[in-house]
Amino acid sequence: MNKPIENTAITDSKKRYTAGVLKYRQMGYWEPDYEPKDTDVLCLFRITPQEGVDPVEAAAAVAGESSTATWTVVWTDRLTACDSYRAKAYNVQPVPNNPGQYFAWIAYDLILFEEGSIANMTASLIGNVFSFKPLKACRLEDIRIPVAYVKTFKGPPTGLIVERERLDKFGRPLLGATTKPKLGLSGRNYGRVIYEGLKGGLDFMKDDENINSQPFMHWRDRFLYVMDGVNKAQAATGEVKGSYLNVTAANMEEMYERAEFAKELGSVVLMVDLVIGWTAIQSMSNWCRKNDMVMHMHRAGHGTYTRQKTHGVSFRVMAKWLRLAGCDHMHAGTAVGKLEGDPKTVQGFYNVCRESYNKQDLERGLFYDQDWADLNKVMPVASGGIHAGQMHQLIDLFGDDVILQFGGGTIGHPGGIQAGAVANRVALECIVKARNEGKDILNEGPEILRKAAQFCTPLKQALDTWGEISFNYTSTDTSDFVTTASPSN
């Protein structure tokens, strides 16, 4: 601070490009007067500089390391229009109530990114920079993708509107369940669970993330028995049914082969895990678009990026990337179930999936306006430790455009799997009906459910078994939003 000259960009070219090491802010990565352009990619990082590292220098370093910088001055910069390639940190503010942490706003010129490639975007934005030594931790909190860039992505192959038209299901959340136990069922036993759940009233059954092709059940066997269950249930109910066939495999050739077989058997939907990576996700999305298939995304592994507040990538950023990359379903949290999620923050994820335009909403963790340029919408999935007794809370939180998945809450029902499915479907329909009739479902929900249980024994059994179960742990991922103007640095 006692040498102010070091704190601003050096404008004299000769000085700027003399061999040696400069501070990032001297190299042009800190521009407090920068006005972001409509075509810039904007990122908000939460950074925790090492002891003694100035936050502005740390922000400039993040801008540098996620764009053009290397650790020392290179003369080859002068062969390029290097000013436009440098990302620019333009604002740094302390995170309220979190000493040592700072929000850093950084802008990237559109030219830095390859059209339609999440792999390329992530290689810059969460590449080397996340291992950068002067930072103890770094988290990408939110991102604004300019319309110009959004339009280079094809997005969801089906989208939630067309999915509903294909399935002929409107005006209510969809219902699903994950087949349990996750591992060990033979193909034949597995198909039994599918048939019972779907005939009982669910719209979808689901493979779990780690069901691929293990010794106890090879993938072809699973697909054959599952589709027998799906088609039997469809004939028994007169309703379109589906089961997410997980085609996750070791390589693209194998995934394409499994997808082709799913198509041959008449499945309306297939599934991949997040762990297959961005390029594989975009390839499978192309395949689904070509073959009229709904693509279900299980976000297996996302917690390794998203869960810690100080380091990683927020799920709202992952959700934006997934919508661009193109999946039709995306697990986005339950807020009331067994898995991580503050209700407002989770609603923010849902808005990213479903809105045409996200307005800035600090309370829900949305730091930027995001125009989706008519890109298809993603159906969010609420799954993990939820049951029929929470139906009013779930519909109040998430509305109609969501898939509610009750795995244990269906298969663990004391009256059997069909009874479990009936309980969930009756709970769903009676709450939707009551809401439309103008009832205050959040407060009257338990009573509405109890009333419906008078004509539906399976619902009564479900409420008696799980009515009191809740998972009230403090969330680790809340939005540290700024309610009032905080001191600028």
Add this chain to the structure above:
Amino acid sequence: MMTNPTGKITQGQFSFLPELTDEEIEMQIQYGLDKGFAWSIEYTDDAHPRNTYWEMYGNPMFDLKDAAGVMMEMRECRETFPHHYIRLMAFDSTRGVESITMSFIVNRPPVEPGFTLSRQEIGGRSMRYTTVGVAASKPEGERY
């Protein structure tokens, strides 16, 4: 007689609940009108899960803002086709939606014969499935 837990075709928003009374139907219609949706009445005697286009009982009622008016049309349709499936559908013309936003059955045949599953065994263990309406082979109008 269908053997699923409801004993009937489970399409639409409310097939797992007791049949809606006319008062309850009117409340749903009002909810849709308050949201700016346009109601439409459709009927069929072929409720195959992939029969997308039921017959329209007139065009969607874009300018009808009164639930009683929709109810009147629905009662007329019921009188004309007492043994058909009849459903109410709400259309939302909002940009980015432009599709159906509500759909529920308001009339059913007295007996719902349902469907059978036809299996064609092909290529080893593979199978080609077709859902066939039990009554679908009869001529239109004579199915239920």
